[in-house]
Amino acid sequence: QSALTQPASMSGSPGQSITISCSGSTSDIGRYHFVSWYQQLPGRAPKVLIYDVSVRPSGTSARFSGSKSGNTASLTISGVRPEDEADYYCCSYTDSSPLYVFGTGTRVTVL
């Protein structure tokens, strides 16, 4: 079970929308609704932004939204802000081992 595939980097100007894809398989994203997204600021621990594909925990801005289609999950940042500059990781439960698989990570830059 290899890592989920994400674009290495994405960028946008303040106010624009950025959509990060997370490509998996029928063993993980395609099979389960247990996809989560994490934001990692430089030098900090990851913080959950989205769980169960599209649910925002309390404290997550409504500018962040998640979705899934087939074997691919997506995280959209609407109206990107300078403070959104960070690394973003998807994660999915899998039906094999390892039990959880993370994505390769996407660095978001706000121009």
Added chain:
Amino acid sequence: QITLKESGPILVKPTRTLTLTCSFSGFSLTTRGVAVGWIRQPPGKALEWLGLIYWDDDKRYSPSLKNRVTITHDTFKNQVVLTMTNVDHVDTATYYCAHRRGFDYVSGYFDYWGPGDLVTVSS
């Protein structure tokens, strides 16, 4: 309030055994659905799931570690311990423990993380 904090050595020599302790508060690891996971991140690289211990003491490990990892729970101390044998330079990483919120085995996400512990494997 849920908190977790990792502790352990900063430097470990190759072939030695690494022991990391995750001290937690604000939840009980005997509550159904709760689990504590270990995740690591080599410098400049992606997150990697290492293993998980469930509320009923069941454990799951990543096969990439080839049976080098063991996770245990000390109920009285509210601690989870990760033991990794025969470490190598590729095990140099920041190690995180995290609270997994879920309702059973098949579910969950990591909602609270420790600050991480950077471990360097070097002679």
